[in-house]
Amino acid sequence: xxxxxxxxxxxxxxxxxxxxxxxxxxxxxxxxxxxxxxxxxxxxxxxxxxxxxxxxxxxxxxxxxxxxxxxxxxxxxxxxxxxxxxxxxxxxxxxxxxxxxxxxxxxxxxxxxxxxxxxxxxxxxxxxxxxxxxxxxxxxxxxxxxxxxxxxxxxxxxxxxxxxxxxxxxxxxxxxxxxxxxxxxxxxxxxxxxxxxxxxxxxxxxxxxxxxxxxxxxxxxxxxxxxxxxxxxxxxxxxxxxxxxxxxxxxxxxxxxxxxxxxxxxxxxxxxxxxxxxxxxxxxxxxxxxxxxxxxxxxxxxxxxxxxxxxxxxxxxxxxxxxxxxxxxxxxxxxxxxxxxxxxxxxxxxxxxxxxxxxxxxxxxxxxxxxxxxxxxxxxxxxxxxxxxxxxxxxxxxxxxxxxxxxxxxxxxxxxxxxxxxxxxxxxxxxxxxxxxxxxxxxxxxxxxxxxxxxxxxxxxxxxxxxxxxxxxxxxxxxxxxxxxxxxxxxxxxxxxxxxxxxxxxxxxxxxxxxxxxxxxxxxxxxxxxxxxxxxxxxxxxxxxxxxxxxxxxxxxxxxxxxxxxxxxxxxxxxxxxxxxxxxxxxxxxxxxxxxxxxxxxxxxxxxxxxxxxxxxxxxxxxxxxxxxxxxxxxxxxxxxxxxxxxxxxxxxxxxxxxxxxxxxxxxxxxxxxxxxxxxxxxxxxxxxxxxxxxxxxxxxxxxxxxxxxxxxxxxxxxxxxxxxxxxxxxxxxxxxxxxxxxxxxxxxxxxxxxxxxxxxxxxxxxxxxxxxxxxxxxxxxxxxxxxxxxxxxxxxxxxxxxxxxxxxxxxxxxxxxxxxxxxxxxxxxxxxxxxxxxxxxxxxxxxxxxxxxxxxxxxxxxxxxxxxxxxxxxxxxxxxxxxxxxxxxxxxxxxxx
Numbered sequence: 072x073x074x075x076x077x078x079x080x081x082x083x084x085x086x087x088x089x090x091x092x093x094x095x096x097x098x099x100x101x102x103x104x105x106x107x108x109x110x111x112x113x114x115x116x117x118x119x120x121x122x123x124x125x126x127x128x129x130x131x132x133x134x135x136x137x138x139x140x141x142x143x144x145x146x147x148x149x150x151x152x153x154x155x156x157x158x159x160x161x162x163x164x165x166x167x168x169x170x171x172x173x174x175x176x177x178x179x180x181x182x183x184x185x186x187x188x189x190x191x192x193x194x195x196x197x198x199x200x201x202x203x204x205x206x207x208x209x210x211x212x213x214x215x216x217x218x219x220x221x222x223x224x225x226x227x228x229x230x231x232x233x234x235x236x237x238x239x240x241x242x243x244x245x246x247x248x249x250x251x252x253x254x255x256x257x258x259x260x261x262x263x264x265x266x267x268x269x270x271x272x273x274x275x276x277x278x279x280x281x282x283x284x285x286x287x288x289x290x291x292x293x294x295x296x297x298x299x300x301x302x303x304x305x306x307x308x309x310x311x312x313x314x315x316x317x318x319x320x321x322x323x324x325x326x327x328x329x330x331x332x333x334x335x336x337x338x339x340x341x342x343x344x345x346x347x348x349x350x351x352x353x354x355x356x357x358x359x360x361x362x363x364x365x366x367x368x369x370x371x372x373x374x375x376x377x378x379x380x381x382x383x384x385x386x387x388x389x390x391x392x393x394x395x396x397x398x399x400x401x402x403x404x405x406x407x408x409x410x411x412x413x414x415x416x417x418x419x420x421x422x423x424x425x426x427x428x429x430x431x432x433x434x435x436x437x438x439x440x441x442x443x444x445x446x447x448x449x450x451x452x453x454x455x456x457x458x459x460x461x462x463x464x465x466x467x468x469x470x471x472x473x474x475x476x477x478x479x480x481x482x483x484x485x486x487x488x489x490x491x492x493x494x495x496x497x498x499x500x501x502x503x504x505x506x507x508x509x510x511x512x513x514x515x516x517x518x519x520x521x522x523x524x525x526x527x528x529x530x531x532x533x534x535x536x537x538x539x540x541x542x543x544x545x546x547x548x549x550x551x552x553x554x555x556x557x558x559x560x561x562x563x564x565x566x567x568x569x570x571x572x573x574x575x576x577x578x579x580x581x582x583x584x585x586x587x588x589x590x591x592x593x594x595x596x597x598x599x600x601x602x603x604x605x606x607x608x609x610x611x612x613x614x615x616x617x618x619x620x621x622x623x624x625x626x627x628x629x630x631x632x633x634x635x636x637x638x639x640x641x642x643x644x645x646x647x648x649x650x651x652x653x654x655x656x657x658x659x660x661x662x663x664x665x666x667x668x669x670x671x672x673x674x675x676x677x678x679x680x681x682x683x684x685x686x687x688x689x690x691x692x693x694x695x696x697x698x699x700x701x702x703x704x705x706x707x708x709x710x711x712x713x714x715x716x717x718x719x720x721x722x723x724x725x726x727x728x729x730x731x732x733x734x735x736x737x738x739x740x741x742x743x744x745x746x747x748x749x750x751x752x753x754x755x756x757x758x759x760x761x762x763x764x765x766x767x768x769x770x771x772x773x774x775x776x777x778x779x780x781x782x783x784x785x786x787x788x789x790x791x792x793x794x795x796x797x798x799x800x801x802x803x804x805x806x807x808x809x810x811x812x813x814x815x816x817x818x819x820x821x822x823x824x825x826x827x828x829x830x831x832x833x834x835x836x837x838x839x840x841x842x843x844x845x846x847x848x849x850x851x852x853x854x855x856x857x858x859x860x861x862x863x864x865x866x867x868x869x870x871x872x873x874x875x876x877x878x879x880x881x882x883x884x885x886x887x888x889x890x891x892x893x894x895x896x897x898x899x900x901x902x903x904x905x906x907x908x909x910x911x912x913x914x915x916x917x918x919x920x921x922x923x924x925x926x927x928x929x930x931x932x933x934x935x936x937x938x939x940x941x942x943x944x945x946x947x948x949x950x951x952x953x954x955x956x957x958x959x960x961x962x963x964x965x966x967x968x969x
Contacts, residue, residue, distance in 0.1 A: 077114040080135050080157065084117060087127040091118040091164065097633040100619045100626050101612045102142065102158045106420075106583035108434055108482075109150035109517050110564035112625055113140070113158040120164045122181065122306040125241045128159060129304065132547045133244030140549050141300040143214025144185070145611075146206045146585045148420070148433045149516025150562075151218065151299045151552060159304075161213055162588075163604060168192040169307070176312045177236055182213025182305050185590055189310075199315035201228025204512075205417040208589035213305050218514040219275050219297030223416065224381070226470045227348030228313055230272065230512070232279070232296040239307040240295065243543040249303075250291050252541045257283040260534060267531055273439035273473045273511035277523055277531065277553065278302075278538050299514045300549045302542035317383040319348065321409045324397035325374025329354055329465050330453065332376045334446035335396050336469050339380060342394035349381040350470025351416055356426040357464060361415055364654070365879065368415065369408040372399030378469060379416060416466070421584045421652020423464040423477035430566075431464065431477035433582070434491060434518050435498050439473040439511025448505045449474065455501060459494045473511030482566040492560045499525040520556030565622045574663045575621040580653045581614030587647060595646025595872050597657075598900040602919035603640065610647040610657050613637045617660060629667040630674050638664060640916055642904035643791045644872035645828065658791070659836065665793020676792075679718030683906035684792035687752035687784045690728065694735075694756060697728035720914040724950055726757050726942070733759035733778055737766070740777035745769075746854075747812050747819045748778045749844060751785060751826035753942040761822040761940075764964035765847060771967055772856050779819070783808040785829040790837075791905055799837045806840045813842050820850045822958065824941045825905065828873035846874070847940075847960050848882040859966035862891035864936060867928050869948075869956075871941030872900040883959060887938075895932065899924035901939070903947035921951055929954055938962060 077094055084092045098116040114137065119125055132139045140154025144162055152158075161183030168189055169179040173196040180189060186207040189200050203222040204210055210220065216238070221230045228234070242249060257264055257280060268274065269281030275297055282293040295303060326332040332352050339350060355375040362368050371377060380391050392400050403409045415422070424431050440448045449465065456463055456478070467475035480494070481487045499509060499522040509519040509526050524532060539546070539554040551557040566579055587597040587610035600609040607613070616637040619626035626633045643658035669676045682689070693700045703709050704725050714721055733755045746769060754761050762778055769776040783805045789798035812819050821827035821844045830842050845853065866887055870880040880896070887894045902920030907913055925944075929937060929952055939945050939956035948954045957965070 080115050080131060080137050083131045083134060084115070084128070087131060089117060089119065089124045089127050091120060095633070096625060096631070097607060097616065097636050100616045100623070100633055101606045102145070102160070103153065103619070103625065104564055104583055104615055105145045105147040105150065105152040106433070106585060107148050107150035107153070107516065107518060108432055108564055109153055109562045111153040111155050111562050113154060113156065115157050116160060117157055118160045118163040122165065125159070125304050125306050128157060129241055129244055129547070132157060133545065138547050138550050139304070141213065141217060141304060143211045143217060144206070144209045144585055144588060145583065146210050146214065147218070147513070147516060148436050149510065149513045149518040151514050151516035151549070154549060160606070162211055171196060171312070173198065177309055178312055179307060179309050180212050181307060182211060182216075184212045186210050186212060186215065188590060193312050194315070197314060197316045198312040200310060201234050201313045202231050205419060206585060208591070209585050212308060212310065216296050216305055216308060217298070217300050219279070219512060221273070221468065221471065221473070221512040223349045223351050223413070223468065225468065226350060232282070232293050234311040235292055235296055235308065236311055237309040238292045238295060238305050240303040241306050242303050243545065243548050245544040246542055249542055253283055253291065253294070253538065254289055256534070256537055256541065260530070263530055267527070270506065271441045271472070273471050274508040275439070275511055276509040276515050276519065276526055278535050280534060297514065299516065299552050301539065301552050301554070302548065304548070318385070320382050320385055320388055321403040321412070322380045322382070322388055322391050323371055323401045323403060323412070324378040324380060324395045325372035325399045326376050326378070326397055327374060329376040330446055330449045332378050333449045333469055335378065336445055337443045338394040338396065339378070339391060340442060340470065342390040343382065343387050346384065346387060347380055347382055347470055349379065351379040351467070352469035352474070353377050353379060353416055353419070353466050354464045357419055357422045357466060358415060360422050360426045367411055369403065369411055370401065372397065372401050374398050379412065418586070418652040419466045419475065420477070421582060421586065423466065423475070424582050424653050426464045427462055427479045429479045430579070431479045432482065433477060434480065435476065435478060435495050436518070437467070437473055437475055437511045437513045438498065438502055438507055438509060439471065440502070440505045440507035442470065442472040444505045444507070445469060445472045445474070448502070448507065451501050451505070452498065455494065455497055459490060459497070461494060468511070471511065482563070488560045488563060495519070495522060495559060496525070502526070515553055517551060517557055517562065518559055520551070520553050521559045523553070523556070572621065572663070572667070574617070574660055577656070578614050578617040578621060578660060581611055581618070581655050582653055583611055584652060585611055586650065586652060587611050592650070593898050594650040595644055595875050595898070595900055596650035597646060598642055598644055598902065598920045598923065599640040599916060601899065601923045602916050607637050608640045610651060610655050613641060613657055613660070614655055617664065628672070629664050630672050634664060634668070640913070642872070642900055642902070642907045642920070644900045644904055645832070645876040646872055646900065648832070649876040659833070662790050662793045662795060666795040669793060670796060677718060678716070679906060679910050680792040680794065682717040683719070683909060684788045684794055686788050690752060690756035693728055694732050697730055701727050718911055719909050720911045722914055723909050724946070726946055729756055729759045731759070732756055733762040734780045737762070737778045737780070739780055742775065742777070744775040744777040744817065746774055746776040746850065747817055748776055749783060749809065749819055749821045750778050750780070751821060751823045753823040753826065757942055758945070758958070761958040761960055764958065765820070765822060765960035768960060768964040768967065774854065774856065779809070779812055781808045785826040785834070787825055787829040787833075788906065790829065790833050795837065798833070802834050802838050806834070806838060806842065809842055809844070813844065818850055818853065819844045820847055821845070822847060822940070822960065824871035824874035824878060825943065828877035832877050846878050846882070848886050851886055852882050858886060858890040859963050860891060861887065861966065864892045865895070865932060865934065866892045866938050867895045867897060867932055867935045868938040869897045869901055869925050869944045871939070871944055872904065874940060895928060895935070897924050897928045901925050901941070901944040901947040903943040905943055908943070908947065918951060921947055926952055936962060
């Protein structure tokens with residue numbers, strides 16, 4: 072499409088009342104990929120605000136000849152959600168649960184409703200939408216309809232198609248009486264449709280013509296489910312809800328391998344008379360990766376592969392165990408432990424991508440066979456992997472015969488695409504012998520549509536073409552999928568970066584699974600997306616833009632305005648470093664991108680980088696005259712000038728310098744203590760009370776603590792502003808300063824979470840050095856110190872985002888609960904995040920982030936102790952809520968006077 076045509080499309084969309092239309096380089100980069108291997112740059116991205124706009128978009132497609140691709144949440148693994156024309160994102164605006172009829176057990180929803188939001192809306196009625204894909208926190212109901220998504224509990228609750236009651240559909244331009252024409256087509260081929268379609272529950276590939284049979288009620292609505300947006304556009308859906316007031320039991324069964332686990336499936340189906348709610352397979356390599364990354368994994372029975380069997384009838388537990396033939400089993404009755412195991416399974420796609428020595432990819436992703444053939448199919452599949460010198464980590468819906476897998480295709484080799492093509496073709500041929508389906512729930516998309524002739528005969532393929540001609544005669548809806556497919560190795564996303572940078576490899580860790588675009592989260596990622604709901608502000612969106620910057624043709628390097636716009640609202644919270652299943656660390660990527668832009672390419676830095684980025688230096692210079700500086704900052708004209716000079720938003724307060732720094736107030740230690748306290752810049756210059764409280768409480772339990780009086784800055788503020796050469800120099804000096812203390816064997820404790828996290832993550836990356844510095848909670852646990860009595864104390868705790876993501880807040884929570892406190896742990900980020908919330912242009916987003924979790928939690932219990940170890944969190948609470956907060960050491964010390 073030429074630029075002139077694209078401009079005409081935008082003008083035509085606006086003329087027809089479609090307002091949220093974006094053909095910027097940024098938007099086109101954001102939507103060029105989904106969760107698949109494919110990259111197709113759209114010309115225009117549209118986010119319709121009203122269902123009528125979907126009809127208008129189709130009219131524009133007809134008038135301009137430009138195709139339309141529905142996006143859903145962009146979690147498509149088969150490449151169903153990328154297109155070269157108009158890409159339509161319903162997630163932003165068409166996301167309303169219109170109504171719930173508890174008596175009829177139905178819900179009416181717009182196509183952009185997120186699955187988890189529907190569940191929350193149905194929960195007060197004791198109901199739920201049955202299918203639950205692993206992406207349920209962010210996938211849309213429209214996308215689930217497009218792919219006939221199933222999820223872990225399809226055994227008990229059915230596929231999406233089994234739960235669709237009615238659909239409102241915008242038909243493609245030129246379509247006639249679709250229902251009559253499709254019915255007539257099937258009636259001409261009744262025998263063939265009856266014998267070729269609907270052979271088993273996970274036969275998802277192609278078009279599901281069995282739903283148009285007279286004995287199946289000639290359901291046009293069910294037929295459209297799984298058609299991947301190639302036949303019509305859903306504007307509204309009525310879906311069935313099921314009773315969620317059940318007591319689920321989870322039985323975990325261990326096997327020597329996933330193949331032996333697959334062999335057990337038919338016996339389990341027979342033993343339960345098909346009444347399992349779920350029967351999921353999980354490979355040990357995925358669990359090992361969770362453990363290696365410090366994640367909690369409940370005890371599992373012996374084995375290298377497991378089946379997770381869920382039932383609601385407690386009388387089925389014994390038959391499951393008896394029929395399993397397992398090495399061992401465990402009945403998980405603890406709900407938090409069961410939830411932890413299901414979370415590992417839900418993160419399977421992202422974790423599997425990292426569970427091999429080299430990156431693993433989707434592509435041959437969700438093939439399915441009748442469950443009785445599963446063991447035999449996995450043996451043949453394993454042989455095919457070895458024949459092609461590949462490896463993969465299988466997992467998935469074993470009770471349905473559907474296997475997910477990520478495979479280490481050698482895309483960075485010149486022949487990588489050929490290996491990919493040869494392997495997929497070989498798999499399709501072998502799958503045919505088992506009567507299987509190329510897709511069991513993700514659809515064919517660009518990855519498998521070309522292979523449909525290896526699964527279906529010529530008559531079936533002619534029927535698919537006839538269906539497409541009836542519903543979309545001008546081939547405007549998601550062309551290149553199912554009918555007249557593009558080659559499966561066309562439009563593969565580049566994975567061999569042109570730029571010789573570590574960042575070029577790192578940004579490709581993002582596979583697009585989209586956990587960062589969940590509208591609600593119990594973790595930290597991604598705070599700016601939660602505030603804006605814009606794709607550009609998600610970890611995935613930023614990764615896509617950076618991928619384009621390092622190896623694409625759309626975004627022209629790190630100085631491109633699209634890179635600035637994508638990274639501008641990144642708080643560098645490091646939430647993605649822990650919450651993203653593939654381990655994307657956008658804070659690190661942002662720092663490197665800023666370094667490349669300003670230090671390598673020579674683009675001028677903003678003043679805030681020098682002034683806020685050098686805060687520890689200015690604090691040290693101001694220390695001798697701290698009282699005078701504080702008095703000056705209370706003068707409004709001076710404060711306004713200072714803020715304007717530093718690039719600070721005028722609505723922000725300027726933190727007050729401590730009258731005497733922590734290091735000056737304690738003096739040079741006269742004895743070798745039991746514990747050294749590292750005076751980071753923030754504890755030293757702004758919150759020395761943290762250090763004094765730690766000393767006072769430790770000494771109350773018989774531990775002598777002293778402050779390291781040497782200057783040792785972690786260089787955090789230089790890192791976050793991308794001044795990496797300067798940061799590296801400061802860090803190397805700090806290593807030389809702190810190493811003798813650490814190596815002495817006396818524990819060293821850090822009090823400011825962001826500074827401690829910098830030592831844990833950025834320092835090793837930039838210098839290759841490691842310093843074993845503990846958090847206050849880690850120190851208390853390591854020394855097994857007696858705890859204060861916090862009985863009756865209610866604590867609202869905001870873990871600093873770096874604390875939660877890098878250090879881990881579990882030790883802090885254990886201590887508080889062991890001490891008797893009632894703890895409410897706040898999710899997410901406070902929104903200030905160092906210099907981010909202070910800078911002009913960020914205030915509104917900073918406040919919006921605080922409103923997602925922190926401020927509502929504080930308002931909900933105004934009499935609680937507010938615990939916030941991080942300086943950013945304390946400044947944010949003081950600025951926005953006038954709420955004093957305490958460090959954990961201060962809370963412990965406060966009980967000495969109680």
